[in-house]
Amino acid sequence: MPAGDQTVSRTRIPSRLRKALGLAPEGPHYLFYRHGWIVRLTHWANAAILFVMLLSGLQIFNAHPALYWGRSSDFDHPILSLTARGTDDAVAKGVTQIGPWDFDTTGVLGASKVDGQMTARGFPDWATIPGPQWLAMGRLWHFAFAWLFVANGLMFLVWATWRGHVRRDLLPTKDDIRHLPQEIVDHARLKFPKGEAAKRYNGLQKLAYSAVLFVVAPLIVATGLAMSPTMDAAAPWLPWIFGGRQSARTIHFLCAFSFLAFFIVHIVMVVLSGTWNNLRSMITGRYAIEGERAP
Amino acid sequence: MTDSRRNFLKAALAGAGAAALSGCTRLSQKPWVQDALGEVENLTRRVQRVFAGGHALATEYKKSDIAPVFRANGTLNPSTDEYAAHAATGFRNWRIAVGGLVEKPLSLSLDDLQAMPARTQITRHDCVEGWSCIGEWTGVPLAPVLAAARPKPEARYVMFFCADPMGNLPSGEAAYYYESLDLLEATHPQTILAYRLNGQVLPIEHGAPVRLRAERQLGYKMAKYIQRIELVENFHRFAGGKGGYWEDQGYSWYAGI
Known part of the structure; x- marks a missing residue:
């Protein structure tokens, strides 16, 4: 690992702004090599892949914007549906139904504007790849990038397991679990670890990363495969363990939105705990730590 | 987080997202994309x-799993005088x-088909749109029908030509629904020419008198209103050349996923 080098700031930037942007602090600090190149490469590849997967997935979902539980679709009792109300010529209203509840989501879910015209659509055109209703193309994007998602994910997981990254840095320890309440309070107060403690992931981070890597990612691949009729012939237990193909489709959808929720929290945390410092560490690998390097 | 930072972040994310999104939409129009x-379809199919x-069989279900209403999709009643007369x-x-x-072209009536050994299977129908319905299908396995016609060694695909009109080809000719399977899928034990659904004569909306089950x-692979079955070496000369009506509209020929 390269040695961290002392840096001297040349320009005068107000310390509050410096802190807000996550620039290296004015006081004593050093750059710590935090992320290896495989982590950085697979991280950014994954960001691009998940973007395409989520938005092409919403395009596919729009072909039949309803979710069910079980083996087949009970069309009268979806768990969730995004529908349009009004006449065929004039869509007036978009309705999101979740269980027994209806919500007016006109303009976003169920009905949204396409070329200025209110149109029946599950998710709006700014949330799908491609933008217009085009199931065939959505499927091409989704199934091509699914291979990249699996290849990229496996590359990371194999490396991370082999090099001990999983055991050492990602899986929460008993200590992490014991400190979780304190960790939650600290996060709520936007108090983030400094100095030596900033070199490690905290308990909440470990939990979030582990959940996404070891639960959501495998689950989304398995439920995706469970929707394939040929895979179901090859492995009839695959849809069975999820309670049927339509349940698998619903879990697939929930996993996709778990990724989205993770992404939103991740971005907020990156910004709150020092945007540039975090970005730099995921680009060059180097993260600024306040204080003197331990001898 | 201050308002200005939040707004900046939102604008940056929205801007990057919108650029990537419109990029993907524009790329989608390009034939090379x-x-x-x-191409990935071929990898998926091979794997x-x-x-x-x-020979791996699709799961067969119990009678109690049959959907109360089996959704019909695509053509619900072919709009030709000939079909109406039939x-x-x-x-x-x-x-x-x-x-x-x-070697030996055949012309089969419904009676001919029904005189052959039948297979009944309760299976799940998966639409490309995402929904599923379970129904009980009865029909003649396609493999012995093809065997009776004695395929030539160069035959690789089985084409199904249907009675439902689907608008016009770019040439102006009337287009009809059609589909194709390769021999592996066509001779699979559960691939049948079905003439009954849930114990009843196959309804018109489900493809009467005979539809394919694969x-x-x-x-979309399971052609309805079948009139002609043709064994071919490749399907490039038919309609849009992609092996099926929906394939000609950009859907994948391999529909196992």
């Missing part, structure tokens, strides 16, 4: 075939021609 993404092989006489004179690369594929 469609071809490149479509799935490694797992499923020729329907009015209970398809008494309907014939299915089996030809192309075969249980390891998506619904």
Whole structure:
């Protein structure tokens, strides 16, 4: 690992702004090599892949914007549906139904504007790849990038397991679990670890990363495969363990939105705990730590 | 987080997202992108075939799993006078021609088909749109029908030509629904020419008098209103050349996923 080098700031930037942007602090600090190149490469590849997967997935979902539980679709009792109300010529209203509840989501879910015209659509055109209703193309994007998602994910997981990254840095320890309440309070107060403690992931981070890597990612691949009729012939237990193909489709959808929720929290945390410092560490690998390097 | 930072972040994310999104939409129009993404279909097909092989059976369900209402999709009633005349006489004179690369072309009436050993299977129908319905299908396995026609060694695909009109081809000719399977899928034990659904005579909306069931594929593969079966070496000369009506509209030929 390269040695961290002392840096001297040349320009005068107000310390509050410096802190807000996550620039290296004015006081004593050093750059710590935090992320290896495989982590950085697979991280950014994954960001691009998940973007395409989520938005092409919403395009596919729009072909039949309803979710069910079980083996087949009970069309009268979806768990969730995004529908349009009004006449065929004039869509007036978009309705999101979740269980027994209806919500007016006109303009976003169920009905949204396409070329200025209110149109029946599950998710709006700014949330799908491609933008217009085009199931065939959505499927091409989704199934091509699914291979990249699996290849990229496996590359990371194999490396991370082999090099001990999983055991050492990602899986929460008993200590992490014991400190979780304190960790939650600290996060709520936007108090983030400094100095030596900033070199490690905290308990909440470990939990979030582990959940996404070891639960959501495998689950989304398995439920995706469970929707394939040929895979179901090859492995009839695959849809069975999820309670049927339509349940698998619903879990697939929930996993996709778990990724989205993770992404939103991740971005907020990156910004709150020092945007540039975090970005730099995921680009060059180097993260600024306040204080003197331990001898 | 201060308002200005939040707004900046939102604007940056929205801007990057919108640029990537419109990029993907524009790329979607380009034939080379469609071809490149479509190439992946071959990888998917090969890998799935490694797992499923020729004989892995689709799950068969119990009577109690049958959906109360089996959704009909696509053409619900072919809009031609010929079809209406057949329907009015209970398809008494309907014939299915089996030809192309075969030693012994056949012309089968409904009675001929029903005289052959039948197979009944309760299976799940998966539409490309995402929904599923379970129903009980009865029909003649396609494999012995093809065997009776004695396929020539160069035959690789089985084409199904249907009675439902689907608008016009770019040439101005009338287009009809059609589909194709390769021999592996066509001779799979659960691939049948179905003439009954849930114990009843196959309803018109489900493809009367005979439709295809290919249980390891998506619904659009399962041609309805079948009039002619043809064995071919490749399907490039038919309609849009992609092997099926929906394939000509950009859907994948391999519909196992």
